[in-house]
Amino acid sequence: MTISVNAGSLPSDELEDRKDLAPPTATPLGGPMRTRSRRIFTSDDGRIVSGTWECEPGDSAWDFADRGEVIHVLSGRMTCEEKGGAKTEVGPGTTAVFPIGWQGTWTIHETLRKVFVIYT
Template sequence: MTISLDAGSLSSDELEDEKDLAPPTATPLAGPMRTRGRRIFSSDDGRIVSGTWECDPGESAWDFSDRGEVVHALSGRMTCAEKGGATTEVGPGTTSVFPIGRQGTWTIHETLRKVFVIYR
């Protein structure tokens, strides 16, 4: 079975699961950050989850101690700062890998829409 979704063409209203960003996903650092998403795949054992996700601007702390994530930015812009390490700019067309164990911050400058694969 092939699962397909044109995540870039969905309106924000077509995304599901609207809520404020909160642990265990991430911790907002300067006020609430609204998110919207749509899961399109989850393995039977829950070790792989994929979908699309959108988040309003703000700064948040991310801790990937129990999972890793591959993201492909469709729209928006963010700066990812690794704890004690490099800073990376992410924008439309950028693919980024956040390996298991990575910690740092994401500063979303413009509402970010991404396709993601979370792996455990």
């Protein structure tokens, strides 16, 4: 089976799951941050989930204690700061890996759309 989606061309109103960013995904550090997403694939054992995700600007704390994530940014930009580590600027065309155990903050400067793969 091959699944093919042009995640960058999906209109925001076609992203199915709409909610405010909240634990256990991440904790907003200011006001509400609206997210929209669409799952594209979930493995039979649930250990791999892939899709596209969009989030409005704001600051949030992330804790990948029990999972990791690989992202590829389609639009928007953010600054990622690992706890006790360096800041990394992420924007369109950037791929970033957040290994299991990563902790830090994401500052989303403009609405961010990414393709993600979450793994446990």
